[in-house]
Amino acid sequence: MEQYEPDRLSPAQVAAMRRSFRNGRAALTRRSLLRASAGGALAAGGLGSLSACGIPAAGQSQGGVPAEDRSAKEKTVNFSNWTEYMDVDDSGKHHPTLEQFTKRTGIKVKYTEDINDNNEFFGKIKPQLAAGQDTGRDIIVLTDWLAGRLIRLGWVQKLDPANLPHAYANLSAQFRSPDWDPGRAYSYVWQGISTVIAYNKKALDGVEVKSISDLLDNPKLKGRVGFLSEMRDSVGMTLLDMGKDPADFTADDYDAAIARLQKAVDKGQIRRFTGNDYTSDLTSGDFAACVAWAGDVVQLKADSPDIDFLIPDSGYMTSTDNLLIPNKARHKTNAERLIDFYYEPKPAAELAAYINYVCPVDGVKAELAKIDEDAANNPLIIPDKAMAAKSHAFRSLSSKEETEFEEKFAKLTGA
Amino acid sequence: MSTLTEAPPPLAPQAPEPKAPKRRGRWTPYWLLLPGILWLLVFFALPMIYQASTSVQTGSLEEGYKVTWHFATYWDALSAYWPQFVRSVLYAGTATILCLLLGYPLAYLIAFRAGRWRNLIMILVIAPFFTSFLIRTLAWKTILADGGPLVGALDTLHVLDVTSWLGWTAGDRVLATPLAVVCGLTYNFLPFMILPLYTSLERIDGRLHEAAGDLYARPWTTFRKVTFPLSMPGVVSGTLLTFIPATGDYVNADLLGSTDTRMVGNVIQTQFLRVLDYPTAAALSFILMAAILLMVTLYIRRSGTEDLV
Secondary structure (H helix, E strand, O other): OOOOOHHHOOHHHHHHHHHOOOOOOHHHOHHHHHHHHHOHHHHHHHHHHHHHOOEOOOOOOOOOOOOOOOOOOOOEEEEEEEOOOOOOOOOOOOOHHHHHHHHHHOOEEEEEEEEOOHHHHHHHHHHHHHOOOOOOOOEEEEEHHHHHHHHHHOOEOOOOHHHOHHHHHHEOHHHOOOOOOHHHOOOEEEEEEEEEEEEEHHHHOOOOOOOHHHHHHOHHHOOOEEEEOOHHHHHHHHHHHOOOEOOEOOHHHHHHHHHHHHHHHHOOOEEEEEOOOHHHHHHHOOOOEEEEEHHHHHHHHHHOOOEEEEOOOOOEEEEEEEEEOEOOOOOHHHHHHHHHHOOOHHHHHHHHHHHOOEOOEOOOHHHHHHHOHHHHHOOOOOOOHHHHHHEEOOOOOOHHHHHHHHHHHHHHOOO | OHHHHOOOOOOOOOOOOOOOOOOOOOOHHHHHHHHHHHHHHHHHHHHHHHHHHHHOEEEEOOOEEEEOOOOHHHHHHHHHHHHHHHHHHHHHHHHHHHHHHHHHHHHHHHHHHOHHHHHHHHHHHHHHHHOOHHHHHHHHHHHOOOOOHHHHHHHHOOHHHHHHHHOOOEOOEOOOOHHHHHHHHHHHHHHHHHHHHHHHHHOOOHHHHHHHHHOOOOHHHHHHHHHHHHOHHHHHHHHHHHHHHHHHOOHHHHHHOOHHHOOHHHHHHHHHHOOOOHHHHHHHHHHHHHHHHHHHHHHHHHHOOOOOO
């Protein structure tokens, strides 16, 4: 068995580990706890001042709150993205596509990889956005459900279609009209993320896996099955397996899916609910099969011949990470030009060749084939018709449903 | 914040009689305390008040949260998540005892027997801190992997049959079981036990051992009557430094555990970031704090060690 060697971790794995921690360790350090216990009594005295606190209602505004657009004066744009979500050249210092953009438009991109997790990032920008202040960011990238929440709260700005000709023309039909942003008034897709079943051939040892039902029921896989801690992916795949449509389900359907998963948890079938760290369980063979993100599987497969994936007959979930312009952003036009740039086939192909997620841009295949023939023919990167037909999205949830469903899912995963 | 930049009142330039130094300003001690007090106020008192307030609020993200003195949140949180509380205390307690059992002999060895190896062993104790906490915890996943040599050996020796019967492991695996979480906690907090133990053992005068020997005490009696009582401050501060952070830890339970090993730290994290139920998360934090404060107070009272530091 392969020994653990810290220096063999790739930056991607480290990023994945960090990403899987919803909020780092800062929340419960030794010091904060010591501090907390030392002065617990102190707080009791402050009770009187408590009622002065409170969190104001989120400013609900249609179309977002613009600031004065300094795009013409300041040729710059502040782009916050996830780690490992942009092409990098061999030296590891340059982002070729971003540099092309700067060369062509003269707009400098301040690129920051400061998003590790949706929930964590939401906690980070919430105070400023709730108070109607500038976050210092012109573009942020968030997964669809959180993008939907920000739109619902009125914290992002409406995009100007005049600045987005390529984006308007080239966005794949599959992503055109999500229910949380009909007609893409506020957001454009950065990349799509497919949720599939991944397995380790060696660990499966001949056991046949074809569907989520196999994962949940086959006694030969007891204790060697993984699900994702991302509620929409795990429940969505289960709903599909039960013949329900994740884009249109009732609260009862949801409860039924949770009950189905609960049964598997109770009999010890499911080993763990994981974030990105499932990749290590899968390569070590601790997971024989698990629900996984296709972008990771493409990379795992390249590293290990034992890893492969399958698309269940019942279909698979696709979510998206979306580009948004937060309220009070100072360089809105520059930001829109950057979004549009990534909808030109050439930069989109260069990006797709590097990061291996679902490319949301039509007409990329020919460009991608010039760079990487295999990638161009990989349905996980450029979905073909049959593949796109099996793709499903999770419907958007109201704020009340979101809390209720997350609470139920939290109970399922242990708390 | 002009107070921060103001210098303390200067001393009189030249005292007439050098023998009787002029009394310093009455306020000097307070000026010296000021940075510490401000620090506590901004980074401790204010967040505490804010959290306390959050725990009695009701509302939602869209409508905002208002203080409604809804103390029922505390009761609801406790009745929903008491198993996780019990589990946290149980796991942290077990890990603390294991740390003491493992750490004491090692600290004893470093203090009295290591000789010229002392510095090297100390470095070995501290060295893991140079690697990230996460990486070290993930390393345990490799060590305890299902197909790994360690688990294979334990299985062959039928140790796993015993631990499964006790409910510490499940079948022929160790990962994703309570045992793995306790192992992770023990490993991660061991240095916090060893260092205070070492400091208090090292302070013991070696002549006391000789004196005990002169009085016909056998080595074990010497340890029981002389060494161990004198090392009590180290034992108490070591157990506190291990138990308190271990109770609130959620990384080990997340990476090495499963659905039935989640600790209260995991619940707080989930409630705060995923479910967005801020009042419940704040209430849980306060209950945890109160529980730890209570346990630690009782413990210090019983152990009768007031001079910890």
